[in-house]
Amino acid sequence: MIELRDLTKRFGATLAVDGLTFAVRPGEVTGFLGPNGAGKSTTMRVVLGLDLPTSGAALVNGHPYNTFRRPLCEVGALLDANAVHGGRTAYNHLRCLARSNGIGTRRVVAVLEQVGLAGVADKRVGGFSLGMKQRLGIAAALLGDPAVLLFDEPVNGLDPEGIRWIRELMRSLAAEGRTVLISSHLMSEMALTADLVIVIGRGRLLAETPVDELVRQFRRDVLVRSPRSAELSDALASAGASVRAEPADGLAVTGIEPGRIAELALDLRIPVHELTPRNASLEEAYLQLTDDSLEYRTTGGVR
Template sequence: MCRRADTGSVAGMIEVAELTKRYGSTLAVDQLSFTVRPGQVTGFLGPNGAGKSTTMRTVLGLDNPTSGRTLVNGKRYAEIRWPLHEVGALLDAAAVHGGRRAADHLYCLARANRIGRARVTEVIEQVGLGGVARKRIGGFSLGMKQRLGVAAALLGDPGVLLFDEPVNGLDPEGIRWIRELMRALASEGRTVLVSSHLMSEMALTADHVLVLGRGRLVTETSMTDLLARFNRDVLVRTPRPAELSAALEAAGAVVLTDPDGALSVTGCDAVAIGDIAVRHGIAVHELTPRSASLEEAYLEITDESVQYRAGLEGSVR
């Protein structure tokens, strides 16, 4: 379900324009601009202190920008009359009243946004908390609180969703569930912005990525293009490795032989390698381009933006 704002702007968009946020002498966000569009999961990545949570808080009206603006569906969050119907968010799963029962917590949110009780029951079941709906939140594990936070975000069936570290405290089944949920929400035409430090999970979840460093946008690209940018080599298996190595090196490639006899080729892409093998009548049994993992690409991109870096020399005693 994608909604259209009264302003006529594109439905389900988050717009951040020249956003700057200072806390005293600390510059948390520095002239940041980007747009999050519907129909895809957008990963919001960056080291600790990069400004991700501050940006999300500003989008949701929890912090006021020092300058610039943030809009949802063409409006400031404070201008949205029934916000849960347009925007759902999970920023801090622990920010709930521990003495309140799970269902009652959701009932309060629902009533404030003119949402019926039947919807509360529906989202409780959707996130797998049906069996503990009448239990007090103070006894919940972090993973259960995360599920409750997701239920609150989904309560108004919004077109825009923001999740800050949603897999914290979840077991493997829960991580897979949240991944599939976010992808399903995006496939319905919703806008999904999710921050996470779990790079392996982001590689499976996000279609598009925004990478921040020290409050600025370092890069914005599709997940596919980001990983392609960090291609490492091509793995080649052939029954005639010595002959193919010589042919590739003559064409300017660098060839290393792995312990199992496979070739690791740089300086020549898979298509060129295949053409060279055909010209020399050499059979090829495997031809696999190998790119860096998202974690490797992310660490290279953000290396100069890391604010808190631990020493690697010596040991902890």
């Protein structure tokens, strides 16, 4: 488990992380979301001992990262796919990491095959595309077969096949009982991959909730279809709802619950062919939740 206890990190006068407390548990894919400058990368660096907390604690299985004798066997991480020696081959890059943690070369071969790089194991990393470097970074994270995994924007540079592979890999790792934390700006991908999300803004916790619960908090409207839509629209408006006509006898209704819509239609003996609550997408919910936390905000379109 990854556990943050009132974690605060300052860089001079800049407060990057402000009293964060949350836990990332095994068996689930947890999305770590927030606008640029929210403190996501700093938080992950503190978890991995690359930055020291100003106060509070960041623990992995109850211990600070820098206390592990063989850290790759406890925690696997990919923070920057370009942080590799371009003159080394993929195999030698992983072999150096493996030797530093007492991991055998058979494991190096195995993870290269797992991420689809076995055919280029003897190629120098400097000639790799960003997508290939992402795969190599994931291989490094998996090298010690750790129970805890952290990934910062792991799908950058990947083609659609690679993105689907990452998604399936993350879910399979969680299904094995591992703890998986993914930082990403791709809301559509997080909606398909994550079981729950942790959302931060300006270094503070905004939400820690399952994905489906978050989107339910930001319901858009209820879609109602009826062959007598005009009559139903008048009745709903009289009951205090806001109603907007949609194609094919549809009504977009807000301000009233679906059950009450059904009761009104039944009382008036108006047939209803569809009654569908429409929640916001994860992207829409995220944008509403973080609107007050944006550090960089656009004000108009590009001309």
